[in-house]
Amino acid sequence: MRRLDRTTAPGPLPDGDLRIVHLGLGAFHRAHQAVLTQRAGDGWAICAVAQRSTAVRDALRGQDNVFTVAEGDRLTVVGSIREVLHAGERPELVTARLSEVDVVTVTATEAGYRPDGPVVAQLVRGLRARDRGLTVISCDNLPHNGRVLERLVLDACEPGLREWVAEHVAFPSSVVDQIVPAVTEEDLRAVSARLGLTDRAAVVAEPYRSWVIEDRFAGPRPRWDAVFTDDIGPHQKAKLRLVNGTHSALAYLGLLAGHETTAQVAAVPEFAEYVRRLVAETGRGLDPDADALLARFANPAITHRLAQIAMDGDHKLPQRLVAPAMELLANDEEPRMICLALAAYDGDVVPAELKPLVAAAARRLDRDGVTATLRRL
Ligand SMILES: NC(=O)c1ccc[n+]([C@@H]2O[C@H](COP(=O)([O-])OP(=O)(O)OC[C@H]3O[C@@H](n4cnc5c(N)ncnc54)[C@H](O)[C@@H]3O)[C@@H](O)[C@H]2O)c1
């Protein structure tokens, strides 16, 4: 089979200017911001910077940075990433690109938002080299992601630069939503077969995609099909608690019950009923639609491993499950469903006030097993 590249790609590909740097070249960026940038069709192209592994960089390099996003029946060949760098190998070029573009997008995972993180250091070096404003958009699943990144960057800047950044650089928060599991060899084989070309950088994603961005830009932006808002808080809360909170609860309870993927657990009636009751707790005041969520999680076309969702729980569970539980507790209500999920997690995120409830839930799970416990909700 021939390889996918700019000459073999079916149909024309965009030919834009490098005006965006993306830090964190994972599966999500390729399925989400890269597709939206291509669809915007207004001449913006991306320089994507791999942070750790060189695998995606190598795969893309072998195919002119062109790759496929498979969403259900739809295959989209994406050409909006025009350059791929590895942060560790070409730090000076990363700085140069950061000094030139109009917008930076970031996916560094929740655990990546730390003062000594590589993304913060790259941003500071890039900002030092700039003489005009910049917009830096966090696309990670954490509350107030723009504010968090802004604080980390400001704290890492030396005096002088810090004041300049505070005045000229905008860090909008953003809420991204699209389920994009880690890519498997089987995904690559299946997409290549459907495309009729070998694609070693393909991504499989659900067809649903959304992006809500705080409307505070320092300069121009692509015509992304996104929602721009002055009030991102409610969007963030709803997304993190309903989509991500439910995901995490299913991940820990599902793993404990011996399941491997979200599609498997979403198909178990006891788990489905649990989700309906869970979102009544996590989604208070947020208009939750449990059946729509379950339909997304049950999508047979994507293999989303519970173990992937379960990673880094200490960074994810405070906003996804602990915060709504504490709100219920403050209202003299018992967050029974949330406590079951927290009891299935082997980490230390539970505040003292919740500990007795979580311990009781853990005893129930130990005694009866997960499925029987859920059957008797
Ligand atoms: N995959 C999804 O369904 C999805 C949906 C919405 C939001 N997101 C956000 O995107 C993030 C990345 O998801 P993905 O699917 O691309 O994952 P991935 O594993 O494919 O890629 C993770 C990326 O983050 C980088 N990274 C990992 N740890 C880092 C650290 N400590 N510091 C800096 N960079 C680090 C990696 O190098 C890689 O580029 C998620 O953590 C989440 O915050 C993902």
Ligand SMILES: O=P(O)(O)OC[C@@H](O)[C@@H](O)[C@H](O)[C@H](O)CO
């Ligand atoms: O990507 P993480 O690790 O923050 O969280 C795992 C999943 O909950 C997440 O990727 C969802 O699939 C996604 O946030 C849906 O938009």
